[in-house]
Amino acid sequence: MSVYTTLSQADMEALLAQFDLGELLSFKGIEAGIENTNYFVTSQQQACVLTVFEHHQSDEVREFVRFALHLGSKGLLVPAPIADRQGQWLHTVHGKPAILCPLLQGHHISAPGDDHCYAIGAALANLHLAAADLAQERTDPRGFDWWQSMHASLGQSLSSDEQNLLADEVAHQRQQRAQWHELPQGWIHSDLFHDNALFVDNEQGAEVGAILDLYNACQGPWLYDLAIVANDWCCAANGQWHDGLVEALKAGYQSVRPFTDAEQAGWSLVLRAAALRFWLSRLLTQQLQQQQGGEMALQKDPAEYRDKLLLRRQSNNA
Numbered sequence: 241m242s243v244y245t246t247l248s249q250a251d252m253e254a255l256l257a258q259f260d261l262g263e264l265l266s267f268k269g270i271e272a273g274i275e276n277t278n279y280f281v282t283s284q285q286q287a288c289v290l291t292v293f294e295h296h297q298s299d300e301v302r303e304f305v306r307f308a309l310h311l312g313s314k315g316l317l318v319p320a321p322i323a324d325r326q327g328q329w330l331h332t333v334h335g336k337p338a339i340l341c342p343l344l345q346g347h348h349i350s351a352p353g354d355d356h357c358y359a360i361g362a363a364l365a366n367l368h369l370a371a372a373d374l375a376q377e378r379t380d381p382r383g384f385d386w387w388q389s390m391h392a393s394l395g396q397s398l399s400s401d402e403q404n405l406l407a408d409e410v411a412h413q414r415q416q417r418a419q420w421h422e423l424p425q426g427w428i429h430s431d432l433f434h435d436n437a438l439f440v441d442n443e444q445g446a447e448v449g450a451i452l453d454l455y456n457a458c459q460g461p462w463l464y465d466l467a468i469v470a471n472d473w474c475c476a477a478n479g480q481w482h483d484g485l486v487e488a489l490k491a492g493y494q495s496v497r498p499f500t501d502a503e504q505a506g507w508s509l510v511l512r513a514a515a516l517r518f519w520l521s522r523l524l525t526q527q528l529q530q531q532q533g534g535e536m537a538l539q540k541d542p543a544e545y546r547d548k549l550l551l552r553r554q555s556n557n558a
């Protein structure tokens with residue numbers, strides 16, 4: 241986690257008093273996650289999660305909630321906020337946008353197996369199709385233009401090998417823009433790491449209970465979204481694939497939506513792009529955390545994604 245914005249008992253009571261949820265019983269900062277502040281909040285009537293957005297403005301939060309409500313209307317289990325007595329779900333806490341969502345059921349998987357990868361692949365394809373009729377109004381703030389700007393701004397803080405790697409990969413991605421734009425696009429989750437999914441136990445095997453953290457959702461190639469999953473769920477921290485997991489992930493996805501020819505040809509490109517994106521975003525988060533501090537601030541190592549990028553480039557050239 242992270243708790244960047246520390247809330248007092250009085251803060252929490254004042255917030256909860258606006259809702260029809262009964263009295264506050266307890267609250268506790270959540271350790272998982274690195275972008276936002278999250279608290280488990282238990283009232284007399286409901287167990288909830290409070291998210292305080294550290295980097296997003298209210299307009300962006302409205303977009304995430306539009307996405308969540310749309311997915312919810314199609315039967316997907318995602319966090320959608322609870323409205324207060326005035327019908328308002330968007331609140332301000334310490335000057336930052338905040339929402340209160342029901343606590344969703346399920347548990348995190350620490351070491352995904354092929355059954356989890358198959359299930360999350362199918363769930364991601366369902367998410368893509370469920371959002372296909374939702375107007376697309378959020379371009380990716382961590383997309384190609386941002387990779388280029390990070391290349392320009394990060395230069396001095398990287399080793400010369402890392403600078404060369406970054407320059408070369410950005411150039412490669414630039415050359416492949418036409419191939420990128422041939423990939424089917426739509427709303428993507430954009431951050432479906434295994435700490436953003438909850439599973440429920442069931443006799444048939446692994447079942448996705450909920451998909452969390454829609455706070456990077458934007459437009460992008462559907463295959464890129466799957467590559468983000470693969471780079472986190474299907475390999476070791478150094479990027480080495482675990483046997484059978486990518487195959488299970490792709491099979492699960494294609495059980496719902498088969499790949500187009502462009503997607504069959506584009507896997508290596510999106511794997512590299514997904515590794516690049518999280519190398520850069522972890523470097524940025526590291527810088528922000530150094531400036532911002534934060535009680536319980538969880539660290540995620542940028543070098544893991546640098547190493548994943550190096551491996552994905554090798555297998556591309558093989």
Ligand SMILES: Nc1ncnc2c1ncn2[C@@H]1O[C@H](COP(=O)(O)OP(=O)(O)OP(=O)(O)O)[C@@H](O)[C@H]1O
Pocket residue numbers: 241242270272273274275276277278289319341342343344345431435436452453454455
């Ligand atoms: N509605 C919910 N129901 C159950 N658990 C939740 C819910 N929302 C958040 N959590 C828990 O809080 C954790 C952190 O939430 P979340 O991933 O949204 O935070 P974040 O800071 O945005 O994370 P990230 O670093 O992945 O962007 C989740 O991994 C999950 O364990």
Ligand SMILES: N[C@@H](CCO)C(=O)O
Pocket residue numbers: 274275431433456518521522540
């Ligand atoms: N899931 C991201 C953090 C939130 O975007 C990472 O592991 O770098």
